[in-house]
Amino acid sequence: MARPGWRFESTELLSAPLVAGGLVHVVGEDGHVHTLDAGSGRPRWRARRGEPKPNPYFPPLPPVLAGDTLAVTASLGGSGWADAVLGLAGADGADGAQRWTYPLVGTTVTGLAADDSAVVVTDRDSLTCLDPADGQVHWTVPPPTATGPWQASFDQPAVDDDHVYAIARFSRPNTALDGGYLIMAFDRSTGTEVWGVQVDGGWGATLTVGGDLVCVGDGKGWFIVLRRDTGDTAWSTQIRPKLGLPVQSGLFPFAAPTGAAAFAGEQVDRPVLAEQEIHVPSRNGDVHLMDRDTGEVQRVWRVGVPALSIAVSDDLLHVGGIHGLLVAFHRDRREVSWWRRLPVGRIDALTVADGMLYVGGERHLAAVDPATGAGAWRRFPARVHRSSYPPGSADRELTNADLPWA
Template identity: 25%
Template sequence: MRALAAADPREVGGNTILARLGEGGMGRVYLGRTVAGRAVAVKVVHPELAGDPGFRARFAREVAAARAVGGAFTAPLIDADPGAPAPWLVTAYLPGRSLQAAVDGCGPLPAPSVRALGAGLAEALVAIHRAGVVHRDLKPSNVLLTPDGARVIDFGIARAAEAATVTRTGTAVGSPGYLPPEQALGTGGGPAGDVFSLGAVLAFAATGTGPFGRGAVHELVYRVVHEPPRLDGIADPELRALVAACLAKDPEARPGAAELLERLAELAPEPPHGVGWLPPHVAAEITRPVPLPAPTADQGPDGRPESPARRRLLVGASAAGLAAVAGAAVWATVRAVADATAPEEGTWTLDELPERPSGGPVVAGGLVFVTVGIGSNGSLVAIDRRTGRRRWLADGVRGPLSATTLQLAVSGGVVYACGESEIRALGLADGRERWSVPSSDDPVPVLASGLLIAPEAGSSVRSEALVAYDAATGAKRWTFDAGEGMSAAPAVSGTLAYVTGNQGQVYALDTATGQARWRAALGSERLFTTGMTATPVVGGGVLCVTDDSGAVHALDPATGRRRWTSEETTGRGGVFGAAVSVAGPTVYLADAGGNLRALRLGDGKVAWRHAFRKSGNSPRWLLPLVTGGLAICFADDTLVALDAASGRIRWESPGHPGIFQRPVLAAGAVHFGSLRDLTSHDLATGRHLRTVSRDAASNVTAAGDVLYWNGEEAVHAAKAR
């Protein structure tokens, strides 16, 4: 809880504003008081979002969902105005602590308390689902432990139950580690998804860690979809069996909320009312009174302008009975990464984030861009590269899913980002939308010759047409119809854009007109149809594409004439196929089986091959960083430097628990992030130079001599040496 700043409102909807409670992706949350003296929580939308029609629609959904839901275990909505210049809503103020904060501060709950908590949350889900609503973001920070029992809050991404099963493919919402597999895959999400999230929340309450551990967003999403939950820490066998049933991958195999309520109510030794069901030390934290912050010089105790008459009227209006919602809101703080008294310029940590970072960082235009949230309900955050302060936030920008990267382009004072089924042009200075154009469900913005090139609207990654729009205005300039599905976004080199069809055709398009300069047929070979690997690669005077046998075809970029086709193939590698990169005189070919081949650029002959001990996730993470005569790869939790000429191992650095990413080079050293830390290594010998961070470090990137990466809850910048 913080004192009001000069720019904060003093009254919203007839409610007196007393203090700041916190800040999230939609807006700030204040502690308020009604005319009759009742404590309320007031959420006011950020000014930069109020002018966005798409955001207003999302906010109106939150209001509608909150109005529809009642019951003793949710936070009742008191008032709202989605149409106000600065939209707002008012809910009952729930003093206490979030489950996240309580467990982090006091440790896991004993089994009887977890059983009672489960009964209360199951009853809340019954009320939510009875109202025709699916919460879709149940997690420890959205569960409040209050003096009156456990409550469920935040319906910001809730949907009507009848619409929850028609989610667009590729769209996911929720919090990684707690969202169900069907939401992670974007194939739907109904009431059964809330039951999955409830199981994950109970596992956290019982063990202090979610059932899929900690890590980067894409790592958690991968585990949710493909790996069993980790429930060994739940000692109570009956509770463990119930949680396991909730966490079934198949929604049809999970118990319903009503069934779960009945079973947990039988097991709970006490009803989840008051604080008697909690351990005494946790109950004491929840009921501990915390006074309001001191008002500023021009304010009275209730936040209104002070006067002698008002001072007399307000004597005795103490806030000692209001407990802080510690940990239930995200606080805006920027602090130094290093523990020096004065941080070095460009060195910072930003945890002013409404959700965990998912995509980026991407460094461009003096800003650092990250997404928070996943799927089309994510938001794009622009951060000042020098100070680490948040410049703006744009709602409705697609956050990457598992093993994919943030698709973003920046040019001419405009940021081009992907929405749910459109590409949005946002002002670099303020994040406001200038224009948007419809695109496929999985658009990738590609800039060339002052144009934005994207798949045709209403199509998928097998789009049969590309459309080019004026990058300044969004006006359509040309359309190219291949007559066959296209496997990925085009690769641009000079004035040509290279496009692969999934029936063995490669096209070179004039970026200004969309006319085909040449077309090359690769016989009967099908090209990979997954956008993660099929984009053509241009380098060293050749254009490389792969087919679904794992063969590499090298073409002349100017004419399309085939230079060579590799004799050796990787074999069919499932959805991940194979990936190619070009560095110096070598074409590197990686496959999903954990094999790396070095092909001679001139004739495609194999110069050397290296088989890692086990396969990774996507072969593109195995493609090496090539520098100083070394090809540096990550596999098997080990950073490996191979001799670029012979493939011989030059050095190894083991003990990096996996995050799928490639090492980066900055300030003459190699840097790599893992689930445990971010480390720097000597390029020539692999000697450990330093540990930059002892937190999970994902999506590490370098710009100049500065490293940028996402931690579990924050974005970081640190000098590379």
């Protein structure tokens, strides 16, 4: 395997990377899809996805892979907004040739998901399941009917062997008012609604499916775990913000990995599910390790900046935040293995695959060694501290003053 240590940079924002089959696929707001060799970072091919849309806050939606078809959002109407989905030849040895186009009328794409036999698209008006081979519609359903001044729209799709999932958000048009959201599951074959769970939560809800669980985190600090088949609540908890702002968080909004602007505080982002545990990142500057069955908190790692992205590799937990902070904690104890600051504004996405840690941040994509942090920006080295926290801190809650990078 090639030594980690490459990086790819763009003039515009990049999506979170998709790593599969020895390739890294990333969508850029420069109007292109870029496919790189996962081991070396060398470009394999580049495909046009429509008009560029420079935007300082919102990265494009990441691509998804359905068999050997790579599905990406596209801007075909000239506005720069994602108003279509393209199916490209995306397997190893392919050149990104376009196979099909699924255009939208009067709306924009809000989410993509896929597995080997389906591409799922959400927009403000519908949830649609497509055939990945030719882009033909298997079925489509409208969002639920809202009462009074509220309007519902879909996003955050996911798919497994039995169901297609999505979040239906209730909002008041042309205002910032939030009416909560509905977590929904649909029959994969027909689109028939199977169950729905109403939540009086906040903006920024994310949906993650793993094993027999559906996990949702939102902008009011709620982390909700549902049974996949029935929608019954297994457990839920609310993660509160810390007093004051996290280290160097600032007062300006930054983009979330989901494409939404957010502030430091209560937002709970996408977890990582293990066999017995769930790692839950929060904008309050902590990552919680919770028992998968009960929700009991087993460990808390203090990061000190909003934890935007996490990944696990062997015995390490990797956390990315704003101001380019990248930290690797030991998973079995509250101790830092290494940390470094990268020359990016924020680290939106972390992925571990084939022994490498892929780091996505604003206009940058890089591969580093997950065990040491070595690679890519060598002038910004990883720092190893065998005793990163002060003596006597094992039995108390850490503060920002305890952190070596504060």
